[in-house]
Each structure stands twice: as structure tokens, then as C-alpha cells.
Amino acid sequence: MSTPYAKLPAWADYGLIPLINLSVAFIVAGFVVLLVGENPFRAAVILVEGAFGKGTGIAFTLFYATTFIFTGLSVAVAAHCGLFNIGTEGQAYIAGLGIAIVCLSFDSVLPWWLTFPLAIVAAALVGALWALIPAYLQAKRGSHIVITTIMFNFIAASIMVYLLVGPLKPAASQAPQTRNFLAGAELPKLNWIIELFGAKIRSAPLNVCFLLALVMAFLVWLLIWRTKLGYEMRTYGHSPKAARYAGISETRIVLTAMMISGALAGMMALNPVMGDQHNVAIDFVSGAGFVGIAVALMGRLHPVGIVLAAILFGMLYQGGAELAFEMPAISRDMIVIIQGLVILFAGALEHMFRPYVQALFASFSPRSVGMEAVKGKGA
Amino acid sequence: MAQAAIELIGINKSFGAVRANRDINLEVTRGTIHGIVGENGAGKSTLMSILYGFYQADSGEIRVGGEPASIKTSNDAIALGIGMVHQHFMLVDNFTVLENIILGAESDALLKRSIAKARSELERLEREYGLEVDPDAIIEELPVGLQQRVEILKALYRGAEILILDEPTGVLTPAEADHLFRILKQLKEQGKTVVLITHKLREIMAITDNVSVMRQGTMVATRETAKTTVEELAELMVGRRVLLRVEKGEAEAGAVKLAVKNLTVKDSRGVTMVDDISFDIRAGEIVGIAGVAGNGQSELLEAISGIRRAVSGSVMLDGKPIDLTGAADPGELRDRGLAHVPEDRHHVGLVLAFEENENSILGYHDDPRYLKGPFLNIDVIMADAKDKIEKYDIRPGNPRLKTANFSGGNQQKIVLAREMEQDPGVLIVGQPTRGVDVGAIEFIHKRLIAMRDQGKAVLVVSVELDEIRSLSDRILVMFAGRIVGERGPEATEGELGLLMAGVEQQEAAQ
Secondary structure (H helix, E strand, O other), X not given: OOOOOOOOOHHHHHHHHHHHHHHHHHHHHHHHHHHOOOOHHHHHHHXXXXXXXXXXHHHHHHXXXXXXXXXXXXXXXXXXXXXXXXXXXXXXXXXXHHHHHHHHHHOOOOOHXXXXXXXXXXXXXXXXXXXXXXXXXXXXXXXXXXXXXXXXXXXXXXXXXXXXXXXXXXXXXXXXXXXXXXHHHOOOEOHHHHHHOOOOOOOOOOEOHHHHHHHHHHHXXXXXXXXXXXXXXHHHHHOHHHHHHOOOOHHHHHHHHHHHHHHHHHHHXXXXXXXXXXXXXXXXXXXXXXXXXXXXXXXXXXXXXXXXXXXXXXXXXXXXXXXXXXXXXXXXXXXXXXXXXXXXXXXXXXXXXXXXXXXXXXXXXXXXXXOOOOOOOOO | OOOEEEEEEEEEEEEOOEEEEEEEEEEEEOOOEEEEEEOOOOOHHHHHHHHOOOOOOOXXXXXXXXEEEOOOOHHHHHHOOEEEEOOOOOOOOOOEHHHHHHOOOOOOOOHHHHHHHXXXXXXXXXXXXXXXXXXOXXXXXXXXXXXXXXXXXXXXXXXXXXXXXXXXXXXXOHHHHHHHHHHHHXXXXXXXXEXXXXXXXXXXXXXXXXXXXXXXXXXXXXXXXXXXXXXXXXXXXXXXXXXXXOOOOOXXXXXXXXXXXXXXXEOOOOOXXXXXXXXXXXXXXXXXXXXXXXXXXXXXXXXXXXXOOOOXXXXXXXXXXXXXXXXXXXXXXXXXXXXXXXXXXXXXXXXXXXXXXXXXXXXXXXXXXHEEOOEEOHHHHHHHHHHHHHHOOOOOOOOOOEHHHOXXXXXXXXXXXXXXXXXXXEEEEEOOOOOOOHHHHHHHHHHHHHHHHOOOEEEXXXXXXXXXXXXXXXXXXXXXXXXXXXXXXXXXXXXXXXXXXXXXXXXXXX
């Protein structure tokens, strides 16, 4: 009685439901395209071709995806511990400071493969410390982490603006950014991998951070489902009372989870800063932290789902840019609407179609939903 | 033959693959009290929810007063004169009695006129049925017995002729329950029809005229109460013979394992919940703490198990003190041989979203046995979980299944298996069989007695007086945070009931 609808098999839970949600988002988006007087099917073709049609498109898609994998993982780690980290944006932004310090100090002395690990540590550390403060306030003072992390986004933004128009800006420059990094802080591109498959790439920013993101996705999986720490985080996330009962310290687990989350957010900054722009510029995160929330939700907080969702959002970013170029009636804002619809259906309305799918599954094959069709022995 | 108030004909209801109600036929005679019994998940609540318009039946017919009725919402049910008193009260805590009663039945756009009208109507109802409640009292300041009365008044105010009560005595003292039964009898005399859902067979025997038994979604029997016995009903419910009272030998009490001395505990609002309590538990005995829910038992358990800080007093485990400052690590207490089966298994004892095997190590996840460095040793955990599933007959026997998908009885077995298999010296158990089916109750009681016979010290806190009496070697009764009496297992229910209601104390005070 208490659970009228049983669980779906994993493939439906992680594959079918997101697919349905996504399709509905695109259908609704199609109507919006129709409304501005363009052909939605042609728009869809341009979008997909723009993202995956050519080597350059694929490289750009994966470059954006890299950013979203980091922020998605960051949100997911906190969410497994029952914490809604909205501060990914700010943690990533302020991590740019750590990277700037490392790169500006060592880019003339060290090769990239020595600068990179240092920058990873610096980015993770700064991100983690930035997340630590709200975490501490939550654990010790009960200040709600949603509120504090949002406020910390603003503080991070203000600090970075101050630094980038002041101390970090080269004296002669007019642009609010650091000087460009030298070769010792430029990450190698990965475009050659796509070229292996025969595609041509003119210039695209896909770089080794993509591999780092995949490694992190694996490590997050390992952490959440295979370590004692992950077990404790999930226990606390599902039921703080059960965690107390099990002897898990609330303070320790909240601080740890948020620091890991902040570290992952911080690493996101490596991708645009060292992989693409080769400087730290104002507003380089540009909303990727918030996209991470959608990516994490859509990926059902699972690293595999997050990688897939990140690629989807990478596609929307890259294909959307192409679309805005090809169809003048569809502006940048239209793309944002489409992305918004995806977030709406995949994130906020995630459970809208679930009951129907479950009912459908249950009526076709009871065993697939894990029930033994009203058997005896309830004990 | 008196006219039927309600007839249910061929009711079917499925939730996905689960057939909660299968071809149910039920006839409730007007002006009678009709009991419906069955284990958890037998489909009682589903059936009543269909009658009250929360769910729609997949097929079948409902007749109210002989007329076919279509009940799509609870408003339809109310219009047909059906009222429901839920197990968990649907009251707004910070509203007055009167405000709660008119809630959703306001007769006027302006509250003032609605209230004035309701007040005179309420006075009439209170007089007629002997249901006195102060209309201006705030709900949260009323004892549960009176809150329940408000629920009944709410239904009557809406013109209910047929009253459905879902597990109404779960939160009441024996005296309050008796009072409720008197009210129900009075309602019956006034020609109202009462449907009583319960799993307490004694209540069925005490006040119903007819009783229907449900098992696994079907209606297995309807009997005239006078012509059946508790044993027959229990057997019908479970489908096999059940021992309602577990056999046990004499206790051989040994050394003191747990000594509680002058323990005082306050809740988060600063109200004293445990007031200067002292008692001992010896090896090889079961000490039961009886009392109506909310008299400090929960806080006592939490303090002893290191979850809640105590204000003063001491607890000695094997002669060594337990840290009562609230900084105690429940994990450390486990290492010292104190196992705790908490009252609230849904939020405390288990993580329902976890797989069964994950819950089988909750609290013991620090044990090096289950770890490989920082990693969980999945092979060992799974083997361990399978072992416990077998020993405790946990069904379905799949350690990968989500814990939420187990029945209440099996969830409780998961907790018990985890705590008992650590071979603790002291086991403290809160509500060992709350929401657990009759068959599993027997199993759990046998296990607890086996623990005792192995020389463990067992503390059982339960609001089920029957359970306390059948398990305990010594019974302590808690009332308003104090232990108001100690009795042997031979104490009568009446005697304990008076203690639980704090009667002796009040008399002493006068």
C-alpha cells in the first residue's frame, strides 16, 4: 500500500524516462520555433549537425561538455549528501584565482605537464575552501546552504572583478583579464583524437581537461558507491537521523562533502582558462555552474548520466550557436529558451511521465518492476 | 434483516502489478459496528480509501443505503454521509477546535459567521453524543484522546451517518480507548454505522457486532463477532495457526549490565521528558517499559544509546559510564556491546532508499571486517547480508532489493538481524513490532527471548501492553517522564493501565 508504484528496471529509469522527457522538451521547443516562423525540423537538423556534423562541431560540443561534467559532478556529490550546492558557479569562478596564481608564476619556468597538476591542486583547493565556509555555517550555525552558497556566488564574482580590473590586470591593458599565459600553461588539444576518425578540425578548444573530467567521473562513482565515505554521505543525504544513529558526525560529513563538491567545481575552471582562453577573464564561468544543476538532475546524480547529460548540453550550446547563425529569426535568446525547456522537462518535471511509464511496465511485465505478482507470505 | 448501510460488490484495485483488493464483497448493516481486521498490506486501508474517494476502484460497485454510488472524491463520500477518522489526525495543530471543525466546510465567505453557526451546531453534537471538547482550545494543547474526538466531531459536523475509523486506538491509553468505545456504542445507539479498522483482535471482540477478515487483498471471511474467537480470527488473518503468546521459561538474571541512575533528559524545546529515572538491567532478563507514547520513552532510549544528550544523571554500561553530553559516539557504544533497535525504523534504523545489504551494515560500517582500506568490501557485505537473510527468514531474500520494497515486518527483521548478529551484551529495542504483521511478531518475540536466554540484557520499550506483558520479566511503567511503578509479568492489564494513565500518582498528590 505504501508504495503503490514499484521501481522501474534500471535501463528504463536511466534511459527511457530521460529520453521521453527530452523528446517532450524538443517537441515543445519545436512549437516555439514554429511560432517565430521557422521550420522546426530544419532547425533540429541544423542543431544536431552543428553539434555533431563536423569534426569542429564535435570538438566544441565535447569542450562544453567537459565544463558541464565538472559542474554536474560537483552538484551531484553535494546532492548525494543531501546538500544543494548552488555555489558551483562561484566556486568555479574563484578557483580561477588559484589557477591564475599557479600559471602566472610557473608558465615561464615549467612545462605544461608540471604546471597542470599544480593548477589542478590549486583550483581544487580554492574551490574547496570557498565551499567550506558555507558548509561550516550550515553544520555549525544552521545557516541554510542554499542561501549561503548563492550569496557566496556574488561575493566570488565581486572579488574576481576587483582582482581582474586591479591587481591581476597587466598595467598597460584595458581588458579586465590577466596577461595571456605562456606555453608552459597551455594545455594540449585533443582534436587529433577526433581527426583519427577522419574528421577535419580547423580550430577547436577541446583539450586534456576532457580526460580529466572522465577520470573525475569515475572517481566520483568510486567515492559514492564504493567507499566508506560515500556510504556515510549517502546515509546522511537520505536521512540525517539515521546518520546520527549510525554514529556519523554531521559536521565532518557536511564539511567533507562540500569540500569535494567545491573542488570539483574549481576544476571546471581549468577547461576554459588553461585549455582555451589562456588567461583568466571576467565572467569566464558564464553560467556553467547553474547548468551543472540541470546536468546533475538530468543525469540522475550518476556519473554516467552526468557525462551523457553534459554532452547533451554541450550539443545545445554548440548546435545552438550554429542555429543562431543559420536562422536569423532564432536569436541567442531562443537557444536559451530551448535549453530552459530541456531543464524544465528533464529537471523540474522529471517525474511527470514516470507514473505512466511505471503503470505501463507493470501491466506488461510485472517481474520487470521487481515484484512477484502478488505472491503470498508478507511475513 | 436490517438494511445495509454500505455494500461493496466485486471491488478490484491494482497498483501496477500489486492487486491490493481482489474481488471484495462487503456488507455493513446499518446501525452496527463492523470490524475489519487484517495484517499490514492486506488491503484494508485501500478498501476504505476507495470508499472514501481517495482511490477509484478498477471495477466493482459501491452501494450506499441501497443506492449505487459513484464516489470520485472525498467530497462525494461526505455528501453520501460517510466520514473518516484517519490514523494520523488531519488537524491543523495551531488552530482551535472550532476552526478545525469548519475547515473545508465554511458556510460563509466571512469566517465570523461560519464560526458562530458552527458553535451552536457543535454544542448540539457534543450534548447528543457525549463528546465534550472545549471549542476554543488549541489542538496542539489537547491530549491525543481529545484530538481524536475532534476528528469524530468533524465527521459528524459534516453529517456523517457512516463513520470509518482507521486504527483509532494506536495512540490511546487503555482508559482513553475504553472511552472511545463508549462513544462508538453511543453513536451506534443513535443509529450511526461504524466501520472499525484495526489489527488488535481484542478490540474487535470487545465492541464489534460483525467482523470481516482480509488477507492479501481478498476478503477471507465475515463472522458474527459473538460466534468467533480471537484464535480463529488470528488464523484467518495469517492463514496458519499463530502463537499469540510466546512460551518462555524463567529468567536467570545475572550481573547488572546496564545501570541508569537519576537520568534526566530534556527535549529540544527544553521540556523535561525523562525525569530523574533510575533502573538496572541484568544479564539474562528482559525489562519492559510500558507507557503511552510520548511519556518520555523515546527520549530515554535516545539518551541511553548516545543519540540525545542528557541533562544529568549517569548510565553505566558494564560498570563504565556512557558519555551523556550528546557528544557520545553511537559507534563507540556499539563497540562496547550496546545494540539499539530504534523505534522509528523508517527514518532512524534504516535508510529506505538503500539496498538491503547496505542497511545490514548501518552503524557497523566502521567495522574493519566490512572494509578494504577506504573502500567497502562489497563481497563480504553481500555474503554477510545473505547470511542474515537466511537466519532471519527475511523475504524476499534479495540483498540488492531496495529496503523500501520490503514489508514492515521484514524491514524490522533487517534491523534486528543487524543488531543481534553483532552479539551485543545489551540490546535496547524500541517498539519491536510496530507495524509488523502477526506472523513476524511471533518470530521477533522468539528471537528476543532467545537473546535473553543467551544471557543478554534486553530492554524493550513498547506501547503495546500485550507485548510488554508477554515478553518482560520485569515491567516498568513510565508516565510523564517518571517511572511510576514496577510490576512482575503477572501484572494485570487493568493494573498497568491505571499506572500508564498516571492514576496512582494523581491520587498520591491529592
